[in-house]
Amino acid sequence: MTIEPQAIEPQGIDSQASDSPASDSPASDSRASDSRASDSRGSDSRAIDPQGSEPPAVVQPGGNGSAAVAGAVPAAESTTLPVRPLAGAPTRRDLRVFRRDDWLNLCGALASGVSVALLLFGRIAPLSGVLGLIVVAYLAFLAAYALLVRLGGDGPQVRDRIWTVVLYSAAGTLMSGLFLVVGFTVVRGASALHHPNFFTQDLSDAGPLDPLTVGGIEHALVGTLEMITIALVITVPLGLTCAVYLTQVGGFGSRFVRTVVEAMTALPSIVAGLFIYATWILILHFELSGLAAALALSVMMLPIIIRAADVVLRLVPGNLREAAEALGAPRWRTVWHVVLPTARSGLATSVILGTARGIGETSPVLLTAGYTTFMNTDPLHGPQVSLPLATFELVKSPQPTMIARGFATAAFLMSLVVVLFVLARAVGGRAPGQPSSRQVVRNAQRSARDVIRFSRRPAPIALTASRVNSHSADDTSGETREF
Amino acid sequence: MTAAPEPRDGDPTVAVISDGRDPAGVGRPWVPAGRPATPRRLRAKSNAADRVFRGGARASGFTVLVIMLAVGLFLSLRAAEALKAVGFRFVTTQEWQPDTHRFGIAAVLTGTVLIASVAVCFSVPLSTGTALFISEIAPRWMKRALVTLVDLMAAVPSVVYGLWGLFFLQGQVVGLARWLSTWFGWIPIFAVDGADPTNPLATASVYTASTFIAGITVSLMVAPIQCSVMREAFSQAPPGEREGAYALGATRWGMVSAVVLPFGKGGIIGGTMLGLGRALGETIAVYLIISPVFQIQPHILQNGANSVSALIALRYGDASGFGMSALMAAGLALFILTLIVNFTASSIVARSRSGAQSEV
Structure with a gap:
């Protein structure tokens, strides 16, 4: 840590100021008490606030009897600001994090790092390889940068600069990993992607040596859509009601259910596939089909969706629920009209992200769906194939055209995931209780309708004892009218 | 009402x-x-509608419970058959020949743990650095973009990472693997049998399809999960303490190392273990990259590796009834391992100072 020398300066002023009343404290009783007070205040401010922004109230040293009287009036009137010593007026410190010489240091270090690496790899040492070049250049750059910063600063500054650079490069590496993965897939698949037949045909006509103008992945797309639809039909109602049970109903057993669901998020996806394979196909003797794959995906997605929805529902502010209950709403009305609308964007996000996970999962489908190159629109009978499974099977083939098709399938799958993801961001991303603009409009319309409805009702009658009794009798009968 | x-x-x-x-x-x-x-x-x-609502919610909670318990119970019951047949040898045998009752998870479980360890070694510095960068250094516009990109990275299907590892990374890493084994071959895990560093024309195939390559690929998959858990923890570091450190004259790194890192320690450990849990269960990318061997392979740079999930994907098709039960036992072992790792992670995060209010 560095402490700038300027930071000590105000302390000197402070101690000077608090010294002066102490020096003439024996003058009179009232002054003595005053000075004690100001003295203690002075030392206090020295202890906790080294910047000394507000100097203590000080009685003028040259004061006479009137000053003694002034000691009794509020301190604000008798305060004088200490005169700053003008010798060498302090310049404003430059508080910017990054100054011009920092830029120069960075550029110089970068240049020297690259030069050292090129020199080592090209002339001096028998080294080769792009990866090695980058690593050596980076290390040389770090060393040169540390040296340059050390010339103008001290140890803490060097550490700060070096770590900042390291953090930048960590983020850069991770992001370049993402772009490499995405870019590589798109580039390798581009040759197959720009043939329109890729999206309109299945692979049954495409022999191993056929060009990319024959065959496509329509069958895998249909399979994926059917599987994920069935899986969503199973998981969304079950998952959301289970999350409502965990957060809104609770009671005996909900903790146990939550623990089990949490444990099941650790279930490896291939084990979910193995479970369906061993029960649905080997014991119950159903065939390999899209339905079996959808069941395996459901087993895998259910804990993910429940967990995410549980977290979102728990974020719904308690006072909204309490307000609904205080208005006399039964629990289901509270949930339906208050809790679920409040958490809607978060719930949608959790479902969409669960869908994105399910759509990209290969291993449960690998075990349960079989593999086919034919179009099969019936999820109940016959093998079906999904996009990730098609990718997986295509790249295992030795033919370059098949591998290109595999990459194109992967790129298409990725674009599907990105679309889902953008959708999730557009729908969600708002904290519970922050309505979208359309929700605001709808709420305003609804409350306008309520105003009309209320105005049509007969005016409320003043509460008399008899009315109160009839009301309470009414209430206990267990009926709620308009909420 | x-x-x-x-x-x-x-x-x-x-x-x-x-x-x-x-x-x-x-x-x-x-x-x-x-x-x-x-x-x-x-x-x-409660009136009738309310009773229906409560009953429905309870029923769905109960259904989920039954499904989840059925998975667990069925796995355990089927696994018990195989475990009874071989007993403790299940943990010590390296081969996988269920029909002759010679099978065990010594090789595959070691392989799984090795791949996950390599993955965590690569992903933790990356994800910690990225999380610190996002929460401490990045300007606001960049912060939002980075958070979105990291989340997107977590959603990229694993088969895509597998393709990348197989077709792109393998070619790039062979040079690094050769260099490591040449200069650090005296460390046992970096040794490569059958490699001849003095022969410039030696084939590179001994360095392919290794634990190392699979681990790097998996590290890219788990880094985003770790990064988001850590970022969550770092961003909760109390502003008062941050400003206190700055007021005492700390540089930014001084503030980070004195305030943010100790505060987010639980997040770092928990996020790491959560990523480890994901890495243990990864199937398709590993299956695409490795060439399976059924012996303990401690040389991470050498051709040949294995993992439990790859074993299941490899052998489920031709498994007999007993073979299926043996695979179930392997799956159960993997499940228990990930379960332990995940529960440890969430309890560490929940107990730490930063994780008291956050959800993993």
């Missing part, structure tokens, strides 16, 4: 409160005399 109970005779609350004014009449706050007022008992009388 919650209806307030009607006042009954003999109810202490009602009896005492009946006279609201204090007897002395000097305006002091009223103090209950005699027995202290007990909280009222609130009883909600």
